[in-house]
Amino acid sequence: MRAxxxxxxxxxxxxxxxxxxxARTVIQNKGSDTLVNVAQAWAEEYRNVDSEVAVAVSGGxxxxxxxxxxxxxxxxxxxxxxxxxxxxxxxKDAGQNPIEHVVGYDxxxxxxxxxxxxxxxxxxxxxxxxxxxxxxENWSDLGVTVPGCKKGKIVVVSxxxxxxTYAYYQKAVLKTAAKAGVIAKSKYRMGTLDxxxxxxxxxxxxxTPCAIGYSGLAYATDHIKMACIATEEGKDCVSPSVKTASxxxxxxxxxxxxYTNGEPQGAVKAYMDWxxxxxxxxxxxxxxxxxxxxxxxx
Amino acid sequence: xxxxNPSSVEIMDAFDRRDLAWFIDKLxxxxxxxxxxxxxxxxxxxxxxxxxxxxxxxxxxxxxREFFMSPWWEPTDEDEPSFGILALIAGTASVxxxxxxxxxxxxxxxxxxxxxxxxxxKRESLKVLVELLAAIPSVVWGFIGLSIMNPxxxxxxxxxxxxxxxxxxxxxxxxxxxxMTSIAEDALKAVPDRYREAAEAMGATRWQVIFKVVLSAAKxxxxxxxxxxxxxxxxxxxxxxxxxxxxxxIPGSVFDSVRALTATIAAELGETAVGSDHYQxxxxxxxxxxxxxxxxxxxxxxxxxxxxxx
Numbered sequence: 001m002r003a004x005x006x007x008x009x010x011x012x013x014x015x016x017x018x019x020x021x022x023a024r025t026v027i028q029n030k031g032s033d034t035l036v037n038v039a040q041a042w043a044e045e046y047r048n049v050d051s052e053v054a055v056a057v058s059g060g061x062x063x064x065x066x067x068x069x070x071x072x073x074x075x076x077x078x079x080x081x082x083x084x085x086x087x088x089x090x091x092k093d094a095g096q097n098p099i100e101h102v103v104g105y106d107x108x109x110x111x112x113x114x115x116x117x118x119x120x121x122x123x124x125x126x127x128x129x130x131x132x133x134x135x136x137e138n139w140s141d142l143g144v145t146v147p148g149c150k151k152g153k154i155v156v157v158s159x160x161x162x163x164x165t166y167a168y169y170q171k172a173v174l175k176t177a178a179k180a181g182v183i184a185k186s187k188y189r190m191g192t193l194d195x196x197x198x199x200x201x202x203x204x205x206x207x208t209p210c211a212i213g214y215s216g217l218a219y220a221t222d223h224i225k226m227a228c229i230a231t232e233e234g235k236d237c238v239s240p241s242v243k244t245a246s247x248x249x250x251x252x253x254x255x256x257x258x259y260t261n262g263e264p265q266g267a268v269k270a271y272m273d274w275x276x277x278x279x280x281x282x283x284x285x286x287x288x289x290x291x292x293x294x295x296x297x298x
Numbered sequence: 299x300x301x302x303n304p305s306s307v308e309i310m311d312a313f314d315r316r317d318l319a320w321f322i323d324k325l326x327x328x329x330x331x332x333x334x335x336x337x338x339x340x341x342x343x344x345x346x347x348x349x350x351x352x353x354x355x356x357x358x359x360x361x362x363r364e365f366f367m368s369p370w371w372e373p374t375d376e377d378e379p380s381f382g383i384l385a386l387i388a389g390t391a392s393v394x395x396x397x398x399x400x401x402x403x404x405x406x407x408x409x410x411x412x413x414x415x416x417x418x419x420k421r422e423s424l425k426v427l428v429e430l431l432a433a434i435p436s437v438v439w440g441f442i443g444l445s446i447m448n449p450x451x452x453x454x455x456x457x458x459x460x461x462x463x464x465x466x467x468x469x470x471x472x473x474x475x476x477x478m479t480s481i482a483e484d485a486l487k488a489v490p491d492r493y494r495e496a497a498e499a500m501g502a503t504r505w506q507v508i509f510k511v512v513l514s515a516a517k518x519x520x521x522x523x524x525x526x527x528x529x530x531x532x533x534x535x536x537x538x539x540x541x542x543x544x545x546x547x548i549p550g551s552v553f554d555s556v557r558a559l560t561a562t563i564a565a566e567l568g569e570t571a572v573g574s575d576h577y578q579x580x581x582x583x584x585x586x587x588x589x590x591x592x593x594x595x596x597x598x599x600x601x602x603x604x605x606x607x608x
């Protein structure tokens with residue numbers, strides 16, 4: 001008798017708690033550090049759109065978000081690279097069905113020190129600098145001398161190997177050049193300085209005359225030079241900008257992705273639709289990334 | 299009645315002993331025992347944990363030849379990942395080696411001064427200061443490497459980047475020196491005074507006493523101190539992560555950037571999917587590091603103990 005009374009009390013409490021929770025839906029959103037600032041801004045703005053829905057955003061890198069999607073602990077995973085075949089298989093094995101949504105584009109800028117006389121670089125030249133057996137060890141191999149870089153050796157700055165930026169750059173530059181026969185294998189050379197964040201890359205290149213580095217356009221500062229990139233030597237080059245990333249003319253612009261588990265439904269669908277609306281895309285543009293289509297923002 | 303009395307007294311006695319004090323006594327006994335064996339329990343627990351996480355990979359996927367002989371650490375490559383740690387071992391070894399070159403003269407000098415020359419207040423305050431030096435967090439050392447040593451090395455040696463073997467070696471040497479000083483000083487103190495007295499009675503000068511008698515009598519303890527410093531160097535993570543430049547490289551000079559085994563785990567583990575090959579490969583590095591530091595520390599401990607028991 002006493003036990004049943006306890007049970008009813010517990011059940012009543014559970015009912016109370018669950019009704020007060022269900023009044024506010026929480027969307028879990030995790031992943032790419034490239035996207036985290038935008039995701040945060042979206043989440044904040046969305047509070048004004050639908051006060052019943054709260055979006056919890058955290059960073060940690062594309063790999064972290066994708067791992068959380070595989071483990072089924074997030075509603076939306078942010079990624080600055082596509083899921084690998086292996087990862088998709090692991091997700092399917094775990095009963096998840098990740099669906100990819102392109103929510104914007106990010107131009108990967110190639111950074112040089114302000115004193116570096118180079119303005120234009122081709123994909124082949126980048127591959128010679130970054131690729132294994134590429135052969136460009138010194139700035140003189142590219143036909144220039146950099147003031148302040150006395151020994152002339154190129155200091156190659158890269159990212160840690162689980163960064164989405166690292167993986168995309170490998171695909172867009174090294175793989176493309178390997179297919180064209182410029183370098184033998186689509187692998188990075190030995191001895192690159194693997195920085196742990198986009199900002200670290202910019203900081204180091206800014207201070208080091210001999211250095212070359214890459215990261216998202218949004219991290220550029222006034223104290224650093226961005227190379228104009230040509231798909232082939234001699235061809236016209238394209239400078240990285242929101243516009244050239246948006247119209248896909250810049251050769252190393254990557255899609256920014258959000259993965260949902262299955263086709264989005266309910267609150268998640270409303271949120272994804274809002275992100276792709278003009279309001280959502282304008283927030284992305286303001287943060288320095290390129291929207292998926294032309295939008296006019298005030 | 300008179301026959302039953304003694305036995306009932308005994309029973310009462312037994313009951314008497316099980317009062318509150320008796321239980322507290324037992325409880326404290328158990329707690330102290332648990333405290334005493336906790337170190338063993340933890341070390342076995344940690345070993346089982348890292349072995350379980352890395353073992354599947356160790357048995358199935360891992361190619362030992364590749365693991366130890368290949369310098370290519372590309373665990374995330376989609377087409378053909380490679381798991382070679384030769385460059386990482388070279389990085390850790392070069393930084394630790396340079397650190398010992400820095401730390402041995404420093405710590406030996408400090409230990410000789412504190413142990414043999416300094417007296418009274420000077421000696422006590424020096425000992426406290428050395429211990430204080432050992433308490434500086436490694437991330438602070440890393441910060442010094444990043445923001446002070448880096449521009450200094452660029453300026454002094456005219457190299458493009460100051461995050462290299464030299465930077466990390468000096469930082470790590472300064473980090474290892476305090477603990478090496480403490481142990482070396484203990485070793486000097488363990489040399490019986492009668493050795494010194496005998497030497498002085500023979501007419502030896504103070505330097506002769508120290509170099510010919512004290513140092514040679516304490517050489518095992520000093521070797522132990524150096525080995526513990528090496529163990530510290532192998533295991534250090536944060537400072538090395540910040541000061542080496544984090545570049546996979548087999549260094550040709552002290553101005554080359556390198557990457558350490560520990561720093562690789564620290565930088566990559568947070569972003570790998572649990573259970574993936576990359577994750578397990580990182581744990582295999584963990585096992586390797588654990589075994590190395592365990593062997594080094596055990597050897598050092600045996601050597602130091604050996605001299606104490608003499």
